[in-house]
Amino acid sequence: MDKKQANARYSDGKKNVELNVSIFLWEEDSIFYVYAPALDLTGYGLSKEEARESFETVLHEFIVYTHNKKTIFKELENLGWAVNKRKKRIISPDFEDMLSENEHFKHLYKSKDLTRDTSNVNLELA
Numbered sequence: 001m002d003k004k005q006a007n008a009r010y011s012d013g014k015k016n017v018e019l020n021v022s023i024f025l026w027e028e029d030s031i032f033y034v035y036a037p038a039l040d041l042t043g044y045g046l047s048k049e050e051a052r053e054s055f056e057t058v059l060h061e062f063i064v065y066t067h068n069k070k071t072i073f074k075e076l077e078n079l080g081w082a083v084n085k086r087k088k089r090i091i092s093p094d095f096e097d098m099l100s101e102n103e104h105f106k107h108l109y110k111s112k113d114l115t116r117d118t119s120n121v122n123l124e125l126a
Helices: 050-068 072-078 095-101 103-111
Strands: 004-012 016-028 031-036 041-045 080-082 089-090 117-124
Touching: 016 050, 016 089, 031 050, 031 080, 041 050, 072 095, 095 103
Parallel strands: none
Antiparallel strands: 004 016, 004 089, 016 031, 016 117, 031 041, 080 089
8 A cells, every 4th residue: 555645736926726545435334435535534325436426526615614714734634634834735644544543434344345446636725
């Protein structure tokens, strides 16, 4: 597994957020799930495509909400990200840290047949 699971950039000037985040997909009881442990966000649907769309919606709402509340950096720090506000750069926690500190992810990783992928998101914030 890669040591860096996600990369992100945030720009105040253009109010732009770019994320490249590792996601894990699985199926359970005919429902597909997409989970990003670095953000502790989940999407779901009746197909992989619906689950990805649901995840993108959840991620978009998370970013917009935390941006509007001016808590985006604090939330990412709470999730274990290293935040450098001056350089507008944020780095996700290592895979091993997420496994050891995120009980939900640890359970999923050990008990589900997960498929790993990435999701690229570029959002313009108002």
